[in-house]
Amino acid sequence: MLENWILTILVSLGVGSILVMVALFMLLKNNVHAKIFWNEIVLENITNFVMDQSKEQRILNSVSYNAVKGDPESVINCIDKYCSQYEWAMNVGDEKGTILDKVVEEADPSVALELGTYCGYSAIRIARLLKPNTRLLTIEFNPEFASIAKEIIEIAGLSEKVTILEGHSEDIIPQLKKKYEVETLDFVFLDHWKERYAPDTILLEECGLLRKGSILLADNIIYPGAPEFIKYIRSNKRFECTSYPSHLEYMKVEDAMEKAVKDPGAAAMLF
Ligand SMILES: C[S@@+](CC[C@H](N)C(=O)[O-])C[C@H]1O[C@@H](n2cnc3c(N)ncnc32)[C@H](O)[C@@H]1O
């Protein structure tokens, strides 16, 4: 009699754990939050512990071994291959990267600013399209990411065009005019923490860094989303906005980028 009870409990526990595993699998398959949580929190921390290095160091290693020195396209392809085949990472990726390329070409910037460098993937995409005697400033507050980005940008052969400014966007933006000799910005790529998009756009305006015709491009309008920025920019008569539907990097999940041109009519009258 006692053995029957024990058997029933053991079978129930077995079936229960299989059901929990199936539920987890379904959740991971269908839910983007679960997938990101699984990749970023569970898998990444286990791999970091086992290999005693960070995912960003592994991205740098992959670039050092596989990319052709001085060839930005090979660095971009190498990062995309690593992050789609081995470990997801928050680079803008190739699909949204192609939109970024088009908008940079349209802006044809003399001075460009990026908020959120990470490993330097989008900085390389932007800098490879810049004409001679033009520059990209990119802001990153994580010292490990800033130093990895420096090495990856060096491998791409773009160190002359790119300056990494280490610190918080809210501290560095007010220093851009005096310390970094910026008059106004022709192009700004917003890809740092999403709750900073709106306050940093307002800060750029207050610091007199946006001119008529300055172009802003913001990543992650749908996922993770930047609702305060979208509310601010779309209701502001000084900006003309366009949405570019796309997908989250390295995933089949909807995302979009938002372009905002400051006083576009007035800029056209200048020429
Ligand atoms: C999504 S990643 C940038 C990805 C990069 N643009 C690319 O596509 O290759 C965002 C980065 O912004 C940095 N970051 C977030 N908030 C920031 C802030 N307020 N100031 C400076 N860096 C910030 C994070 O440390 C992270 O490295």
Ligand SMILES: C[C@]12CC[C@@H]3c4cc(O)c(O)cc4CC[C@H]3[C@@H]1CCC2=O
């Ligand atoms: C919320 C998050 C940080 C932002 C991450 C993110 C940033 C980004 O620019 C992207 O293009 C995509 C993402 C998706 C994942 C987001 C991260 C999940 C955990 C975390 O701290």
Ligand SMILES: [Mg+2]
């Ligand atoms: Mg992004």
